[in-house]
Structures are given as structure tokens and as C-alpha cells.
Amino acid sequence: MCKSSQSIPCNFAGPSCKQPHLPAIFAGSCCVQQPWRPQLIYLILFEDAPDMSHMRDALMKEHLAFLAENAKQIQSAGPLFDGSDGAGGAWLVEVDTHEEAQKLVEADPFWPSGLRQSVRILRWHHVFRDGAQT
Structure with a gap:
């Protein structure tokens, strides 16, 4: 055994x-x-349109509810800053494919509002955590 x-x-x-x-x-x-296949981790970087910040405030409640509903896939999320100015946001997402990550992006209430100026979905290879190599 x-x-x-x-x-x-x-x-x-x-x-x-x-x-x-x-x-x-x-x-x-x-x-x-049984064979086990790990899900992939993606880093999603959002750049916000500077003239659309009012949409962030208007949709924040719906955005936070969306994050909570998708907490199984969206491991971590939060805003990015350039000095004291908001610059966008970032998510760490655990899904099987790039396409699944893209679907999450497009399902976020922020997406159709025009708040997001650009998005980058990058596969992240995890090699170090909690003081040790993974």
C-alpha cells in the first residue's frame, strides 16, 4: 500500500x-x-479607457457579483494603478483553454460597457509559491 x-x-x-x-x-x-490533467492558469490584464471611468462606478456592484459567481475559475482579481491613477485590472484565472478565459472576460458586465480599452490573456506557468519551487 x-x-x-x-x-x-x-x-x-x-x-x-x-x-x-x-x-x-x-x-x-x-x-x-485516473489520469489527472491540471487546469491552466491565465493572467488577464485589462487596460481601462481613460474617458470611461464613470462606467466602473456604475457597474461595480454587477462586476463584483460576477466575480463572486465565477470564483471557481477567477482565483484572484483586482485593480491596477499607475501612481494614484487607476490603470485597469488583473485576474488570475484557472480554466482549461484560452477560449474559456476569453468567455469569462466577455461575460463580465464591464466588457460591453466600453470601460475596457484592451485585454491581454497570457498563459502563466507557475514555478514558485510560498517559498518553494512548484
Whole structure:
């Protein structure tokens, strides 16, 4: 008996069940190994149109509700500043594809308002967290 990457006792035949790409998933009283594919993390950078700041205030309640409704995918979000001036925003999003990230952007109440001047969706490769290499 060994332990999976999630420290779940596992009866998987072979020493490789400690590999993070083979987590243990319980099926009744036994443990079944299934392939695991991590979701990708995207950094989404928004630049706001300078003459549309009134839309931010008008839609903030709806925008925050949207973020809460999509908290499973949108891991972190917040405004960006250039000195004391608002410059846009950034999200860290965990989804399977670039297209899914784009759909989230377009579903945000800020999107159709004209507030966003530009958007960049960049795949982020996570290599360091909490003082350790990942």
C-alpha cells in the first residue's frame, strides 16, 4: 500500500501512485487511479479607457457579483494603478483553454460597457509559491 499525491491510502499496483498526475479517486471501498490533467492558469490584464471611468462606478456592484459567481475559475482579481491613477485590472484565472478565459472576460458586465480599452490573456506557468519551487 502506498499513498497518492493527496495522501489518500491507495492500493494501486506499483510505486508510481505518488506521482501528482495520478491522484487517487475513491470508488466504493477501493481506490481507482485516473489520469489527472491540471487546469491552466491565465493572467488577464485589462487596460481601462481613460474617458470611461464613470462606467466602473456604475457597474461595480454587477462586476463584483460576477466575480463572486465565477470564483471557481477567477482565483484572484483586482485593480491596477499607475501612481494614484487607476490603470485597469488583473485576474488570475484557472480554466482549461484560452477560449474559456476569453468567455469569462466577455461575460463580465464591464466588457460591453466600453470601460475596457484592451485585454491581454497570457498563459502563466507557475514555478514558485510560498517559498518553494512548484
